[in-house]
Amino acid sequence: MLTTRPRGTNDLLPKEIEKWHYLESILRQVAALYGYQEIRTPIFEHTELFQRGVGESTDIVEKEMYTFLDRGERSLTLRPEATASTVRAFLEHKLYAGSLPLKFYYVGPMFRYDRPQAGRYRQFHQFGVEAFGSQDPGLDAEVIAMAMDIYERLGLHDLVVELNSVGCPHCRQAHRQVLQEYLKEKVTALCVTCQGRFAKNPLRILDCKNAHCRKLVAEAPTIEQMLCEECRDHFQLVQEYLQELQVPYTLNPSLVRGLDYYTKTAFEIVAQGIGAQSSIGGGGRYDDLIEECGGPAMPGIGYAMGLERILLTLEEQGVVLPxxxxxxxxxxxxxxxxxxxxxxxxxxxxxxxxxxxxxxxxRSLKAQLKAANRLQTAITVILGEEELAKGAAVVRKMQEGRQKVVPLPELVAYLVRENKGGDMDE
RNA sequence: GUGGUUGUGGCGAAGCGGUUAACGCACCGGAUUGUGGCUCCGGCACUCGUGGGUUCAAGUCCCAUCAGCCACCCCA
Structure with a gap:
């Protein structure tokens, strides 16, 4: 136990850390291009924030949180996602009093007590953005385009943007009723989990992977058919903007994000070949969340992407990072x-x-040269007693295997010059 | 939380009830008392995830447990 890491966590060893540095540099660069500023919030928050923010009935809150009592008997939780924290900071510092919209990005570890599998870890990393104060459908599209921009810059291809609208509380309520009406006679034929979902969250039944359920639900009324006028217009405009921004997408009426706060736009970006956990990013609009958290009525939108999954996809697609x-x-x-x-x-x-x-x-000269060879240095300088006696050093060019004696006073200048020359060859 | 699968040196991997646990890579040293990459030689696991049990005898069989991997679920 002393020498094994906790389940579902990873050590990032020097060999792989370079990829992370590169990935993070692209993220920050693109965030700047789109006008997002970094925010860093605590790794843990009051448990209540996630219960209220993410939603009591979500899987995250029901069974995946790392919750503990601190020495002052406060219930704290390791953040399972960062939207709630960003909203909390936004409200706590009354940033809504300034000019809007406000656009934040974050990068960092998140924690979810899940059973680990390919592309799923208990501590994983997300990059995400949150934009508060605008309900412009053009922003929805831009946020999706930004995510795709990042993936493309990294060299990823063959990604699919799945798009849906989950409506607002009004149309969702209407859809729920129609859906329950439709499913009423079929309940007993559904799988066990879906029977449970029938009363609690019938929307999720549309998303069930069970083949039998899928069949039963194939003809069910979709949320799209039940959208109110405002939501329908918004959805329509998001799509028009996406076309304008040249972002291909496919509509997925059964896309239901597992966080309670989403309204209207919901999207997911899916990659192939990295296993069952194929979603490398996702997000949507949350027009009621800020108010729900005790702030002013103010719309918001954001997305998050999983860094481990991006790296997995890069590897799968054979992309070599600098x-x-x-x-x-x-x-x-x-x-x-x-x-x-x-x-x-x-x-x-x-x-x-x-x-x-x-x-x-x-070590011996031999061992030192061996080390130099392993490091693939262009030049090895040999300083031995013979050379020192003459006030010089041997400069050996490893590839050609040739070497010459250079007087110590000239050595640094000589090496700097040689090194620059070597660079030009590459 | 459920299921499948795996767990032997730093890594990869043989061994599947019976003397000193193959081999490859890596690493260290030597052949060249101060010169790398190639070659050759030598070294490198009181021990087989952990804990029990069966047996005269267990890395090899059984049970439990932990962990990795994969899938369900859910999601990034």
Missing amino acids: TQAKTQIFLAALGEEAQKIGAGLAQELRKAGVIVERDYLG
């Missing part, structure tokens, strides 16, 4: 005196912007 610069020069020193001079040289070179590595184990 990696960090490699070591340029290895400094091999032999003996105490040479080690000291070597340390000084390394420092001078680093200050001149050269990536230098050296030996810290007092």
